[in-house]
Amino acid sequence: MGVGIQVNQLNAWFGATHAVQDIQMDVTANHATAIIGPSGCGKSTFVRCLNRMHETIPNARVEGTVKIGETHVYGNGTSAVEIRRRVGMVFQKPNPFPTMSVYDNVASGLKLNGYRNRRELDEIVERSLRQSALWDEVKDHLKKKSGASLSGGQQQRLCIARALAVEPEVMLMDEPASALDPISTSKIEDLIFELKQNYTIVIVTHNMQQAARVAEFTAFFLSGKLIEFDKTEKIFTTPGDKRTEDYITGRFG
Amino acid sequence: MNGSLLKARYQPDPAAASSPLAETTQVPRRKIHLKSSRLADAGFRYLMLGCALSVLAIVVLIVRELFLRSTLSLHAFGLKFLMTQSWDPVNGDFGALAFIYGTLVSSLLALILAVPLSIGVATFTTELCPRILRGPLSYMVELLAAIPSVIYGLWGVFVLVPILRQYVQPFLAKYFGWTGLFGGYQFGIGMLAAGIILAVMIIPIVTSITREVMSAVPTAQREGVLAIGATRWEMIRVGVLRNARTGIMGAIILGLGRALGETIAVTMLIGNRPEIAKSLFAPGYTLASVIANEFSEATEDLYLSALVEIGLVLFAITLLVNIVAQLMVWSITRGSARRAAV
Amino acid sequence: MPNQYWWRSFKDKLMVGLAGMATLLVLLPLVAIFGYLVYRGIGALNWNFLTKIPKPVGESGGGMANAIVGSGLILLIASLIGVPMGIGTGVYLAEFGKKRFGYLVRFTADVLNGVPSIVIGIVAWSLVVVYQRNFSALAGGVALGIMMVPVISRSTEEMLLMVPQSLREAAWGLGVPQWRTTLSITLRTASSGIITAVMLSFARVAGETAPLLFTTLGNQFWNFNVRRPTAALPLQIYTYAQSPYDDWHRQAWAGAFILIVMIVVSMSLVRMVVSRGVFKGGN
Numbered sequence: 063m064g065v066g067i068q069v070n071q072l073n074a075w076f077g078a079t080h081a082v083q084d085i086q087m088d089v090t091a092n093h094a095t096a097i098i099g100p101s102g103c104g105k106s107t108f109v110r111c112l113n114r115m116h117e118t119i120p121n122a123r124v125e126g127t128v129k130i131g132e133t134h135v136y137g138n139g140t141s142a143v144e145i146r147r148r149v150g151m152v153f154q155k156p157n158p159f160p161t162m163s164v165y166d167n168v169a170s171g172l173k174l175n176g177y178r179n180r181r182e183l184d185e186i187v188e189r190s191l192r193q194s195a196l197w198d199e200v201k202d203h204l205k206k207k208s209g210a211s212l213s214g215g216q217q218q219r220l221c222i223a224r225a226l227a228v229e230p231e232v233m234l235m236d237e238p239a240s241a242l243d244p245i246s247t248s249k250i251e252d253l254i255f256e257l258k259q260n261y262t263i264v265i266v267t268h269n270m271q272q273a274a275r276v277a278e279f280t281a282f283f284l285s286g287k288l289i290e291f292d293k294t295e296k297i298f299t300t301p302g303d304k305r306t307e308d309y310i311t312g313r314f315g
Numbered sequence: 316m317n318g319s320l321l322k323a324r325y326q327p328d329p330a331a332a333s334s335p336l337a338e339t340t341q342v343p344r345r346k347i348h349l350k351s352s353r354l355a356d357a358g359f360r361y362l363m364l365g366c367a368l369s370v371l372a373i374v375v376l377i378v379r380e381l382f383l384r385s386t387l388s389l390h391a392f393g394l395k396f397l398m399t400q401s402w403d404p405v406n407g408d409f410g411a412l413a414f415i416y417g418t419l420v421s422s423l424l425a426l427i428l429a430v431p432l433s434i435g436v437a438t439f440t441t442e443l444c445p446r447i448l449r450g451p452l453s454y455m456v457e458l459l460a461a462i463p464s465v466i467y468g469l470w471g472v473f474v475l476v477p478i479l480r481q482y483v484q485p486f487l488a489k490y491f492g493w494t495g496l497f498g499g500y501q502f503g504i505g506m507l508a509a510g511i512i513l514a515v516m517i518i519p520i521v522t523s524i525t526r527e528v529m530s531a532v533p534t535a536q537r538e539g540v541l542a543i544g545a546t547r548w549e550m551i552r553v554g555v556l557r558n559a560r561t562g563i564m565g566a567i568i569l570g571l572g573r574a575l576g577e578t579i580a581v582t583m584l585i586g587n588r589p590e591i592a593k594s595l596f597a598p599g600y601t602l603a604s605v606i607a608n609e610f611s612e613a614t615e616d617l618y619l620s621a622l623v624e625i626g627l628v629l630f631a632i633t634l635l636v637n638i639v640a641q642l643m644v645w646s647i648t649r650g651s652a653r654r655a656a657v
Numbered sequence: 658m659p660n661q662y663w664w665r666s667f668k669d670k671l672m673v674g675l676a677g678m679a680t681l682l683v684l685l686p687l688v689a690i691f692g693y694l695v696y697r698g699i700g701a702l703n704w705n706f707l708t709k710i711p712k713p714v715g716e717s718g719g720g721m722a723n724a725i726v727g728s729g730l731i732l733l734i735a736s737l738i739g740v741p742m743g744i745g746t747g748v749y750l751a752e753f754g755k756k757r758f759g760y761l762v763r764f765t766a767d768v769l770n771g772v773p774s775i776v777i778g779i780v781a782w783s784l785v786v787v788y789q790r791n792f793s794a795l796a797g798g799v800a801l802g803i804m805m806v807p808v809i810s811r812s813t814e815e816m817l818l819m820v821p822q823s824l825r826e827a828a829w830g831l832g833v834p835q836w837r838t839t840l841s842i843t844l845r846t847a848s849s850g851i852i853t854a855v856m857l858s859f860a861r862v863a864g865e866t867a868p869l870l871f872t873t874l875g876n877q878f879w880n881f882n883v884r885r886p887t888a889a890l891p892l893q894i895y896t897y898a899q900s901p902y903d904d905w906h907r908q909a910w911a912g913a914f915i916l917i918v919m920i921v922v923s924m925s926l927v928r929m930v931v932s933r934g935v936f937k938g939g940n
Contacts, residue, residue: 113830115826115829115830118825118826118829120755141353142829143353143356143832143833143834144832145832146829146830146831146832147831147832148832150830150831151826151830153823153826153827153830155823157821157823157824157826157827158827159824159827159828159842159846160824160846161842161845161846161848170828170831170833171831171832171833174828174831174833174837174838174841174842175832175833175834175837221827224827224831225830225831228831228832353834355834355836355837356834356835356836358836359835359836359839360753360835360836362745363745363746363748363749363752363753364749364753365745366741366742366743366744366745366746366748366749366810367745367746367749367750367754367758367762369742369746369806370742370746370762370765370766370769370806370807370810371761371762371765373769373803373806374765374768374769374772376780376784377772377776377777377780380779380780380783380784381776381779381780381783383783384779384783431679432679432682432683433683434679435675435676435678435679435680436676436679436680436683438676439676439677439679439680440680443673443676443677444677444680452680452684455684455687456683456684456687458687458921459683459686459687461860461861461920461921461924462690462864462917463863463864463865463866463891463916463917463920464864464865464866464867465864465866465891465894465895465898465913465916466690466694466864466894466913466916466917467690468895468898469894469898469909469910469913470689470690470693470694472898473693473697473898473906474689474693515686518683522683546665546666546668546669547669547673548668548669548671548672548673549665549669551672569771572771573771575773576771576772576773576774576775576776577773578773578774578775578866578867579866579867579891579895583895583898583899603773603775603867606775606778606779607775607867607870610779610782610870610871611870611871611874623779623783626775626776626779629773629775629776630772630773630776633771633772633773633776634768634771634772636771637767637768637771638768640771641764641767641768641771
């Protein structure tokens with residue numbers, strides 16, 4: 063099952079740019095939390111801090127504490143690799159491995175970590191593809207088709223399956239549908255709806271309807287700061303902050 | 316603020332709640348134990364760092380070995396080594412001047428022949444020729460670079476030299492003999508033959524780098540010049556060549572570096588006589604050729620040491636030339652290939 | 658001003674014509690060399706040439722079998738040194754070398770690429786031959802291996818930088834460690850480009866003669882010991898071309914033909930395989 067995330071006094075920089083400032087936030091286990099806000103407000107950087115992807119960028123820096131379940135993400139004894147195995151991530155643009163078949167893409171997280179049991183791999187691949195609602199479309203040419211030969215929406219679901227296969231506890235989604243057509247988008251949204259029963263989901267989106275449809279909680283970011291964080295319904299009906307209201311009613315951004 | 320209106324717009328979709336996938340997601344999760352990777356990561360990083368360090372180490376070793384093995388000659392002759400012309404293994408008197416002269420003259424001759432041709436080819440293939448011909452023409456020019464030096468030498472000895480002796484040299488002597496550059500015996504072999512073969516050998520590198528910098532000139536520059544009513548040639552001269560000149564200069568100097576260090580083909584064609592003669596028909600000798608010819612025969616310690624010092628001089632000259640060229644090309648390409656967009 | 662326009666248009670045609678002429682003039686030696694090589698080479702080629710070792714001076718007949726095998730041996734040693742070091746350096750530059758040290762390495766590699774091959778020969782002699790007290794295939798392999806490093810490292814770096822960052826992030830996001838990501842994702846995605854670079858560097862050093870002159874020295878007989886003087890195809894061509902014997906000249910042409918066929922075939926093979934994408938499919 064998913065675990066909760068506690069974020070305390072989180073700050074992140076790109077060189078001299080202070081991209082994320084003093085974030086304090088508790089993400090509830092087995093629910094979906096949406097992060098909304100205008101472009102450049104630090105929402106992507108924020109989620110990339112949760113699985114230590116931020117530090118892969120040259121000159122990037124993070125301060126503060128993040129706890130995934132009981133584990134300190136930035137603790138002394140914690141390795142980034144271990145965190146990323148427990149926290150899956152889906153990126154804005156689908157990024158399947160072009161040199162691998164559909165099967166190998168899904169199995170990649172396990173295979174590249176030295177997992178070799180053929181029969182179990184087969185099972186995990188099928189289950190992950192079923193979970194991501196892609197199984198029926200690819201089952202006939204699992205090992206023949208390259209991951210890159212699928213359509214954009216299929217590729218994104220393949221990436222979700224790939225992330226699910228390592229059995230994470232938390233799933234981070236960085237605008238997973240922004241590069242997709244409406245039909246693929248609705249499939250991805252249905253999927254998120256399913257997944258949140260078993261996973262803690264944090265989804266970044268610039269699409270407010272999407273946040274309202276899939277998430278129980280919504281956080282509004284502006285200029286690197288967390289302005290408001292509450293139940294989705296509350297944020298979209300009676301926001302507590304004027305800036306939130308301005309944003310969701312489309313007055314700026 | 317009308318709360319109910321917002322609520323209507325953002326109502327969660329109830330249909331999504333009942334999906335047929337509900338049961339497949341209820342698989343109990345199993346823990347997979349995966350090996351820790353921190354050590355492996357650090358090890359990998361240091362292994363790659365070791366490879367990178369070895370590149371530095373190789374260059375340091377080159378300098379060290381050259382100095383180490385030429386100590387004897389460095390002490391015996393000092394700076395005089397660069398300024399005297401005698402090369403007398405029997406009496407142990409060595410000077411590199413004739414070789415430095417031969418190296419510089421043959422390389423400059425090569426540049427004079429190669430540069431206009433290379434720029435012509437680069438211009439033709441990037442700006443003028445039909446699109447279908449571009450690929451094959453560039454491929455053919457690059458094929459010239461794949462021919463080994465020894466084959467250039469072989470071809471030079473058996474094909475180029477007879478042609479020079481029978482047709483080209485009498486012609487040059489008759490019409491341009493008054494310059495003093497084309498006098499004396501017409502052996503075929505000599506400075507001119509070496510210069511020509513060097514020119515053919517450096518044309519591919521000068522052409523390909525020139526082509527690269529020319530195609531890096533933005534199309535807008537070309538269109539801007541065409542729009543004010545320029546002809547094609549004016550567009551190339553003003554819009555392309557002028558913008559690319561630093562890079563082209565770098566390409567030329569890089570070609571010079573290649574020519575200075577070229578060994579085998581030159582050795583087979585230049586005549587191998589340590590003389591400083593005005594005529595391009597006369598035989599000469601280069602730094603690289605004297606090493607190639609005499610190194611394995613040199614038995615005296617001082618003789619060997621003098622040959623290594625020749626190597627040191629050659630290394631120093633090419634190093635200087637290459638650094639200058641590199642800085643010029645780097646000023647355009649910024650040193651490394653640009654990272655592809657994410 | 659019709660007069661001035663006439664002049665400008667004339668100049669335009671003249672310069673365009675000159676550029677075309679330059680191209681033809683440059684292709685002339687290419688055609689001449691390849692044509693003559695095929696003409697003389699095929700005529701001189703026979704079964705003995707490929708299977709026999711050289712006859713003593715002055716006797717006709719014999720072949721270059723030992724030199725062909727010797728070249729293979731030397732190139733094998735060179736690849737064992739140059740390929741891993743070159744790819745390793747390229748990986749370092751692309752994946753870790755963002756700082757000032759990376760620039761230093763990059764610059765040094767470019768400098769090393771410009772060092773004349775004969776100077777590399779002196780260094781290999783100084784490092785191997787002097788200590789071993791013997792000319793050897795090993796010394797020649799070291800010289801050629803050193804020459805391969807900068808070529809391979811710079812093209813490997815270039816190919817790795819063309820792999821989109823999002824692929825690395827995808828692997829990291831799955832909890833795949835850096836070393837595994839580099840080996841199984843980044844290098845594998847760039848593999849066709851890197852194989853091309855390796856083959857091109859291989860083709861470049863395969864014809865090198867200068868650095869072998871006083872490292873492997875040459876040998877008239879069979880030799881499979883890496884610590885002994887060894888025959889090499891370019892060396893044999895060089896020696897025979899400078900001899901006064903007609904039969905040796907013929908053999909030099911045959912040797913040159915074999916050498917160029919080996920180089921051109923390996924280059925074209927790479928081009929073909931890469932463009933068909935054999936290395937790109939799944940496993």
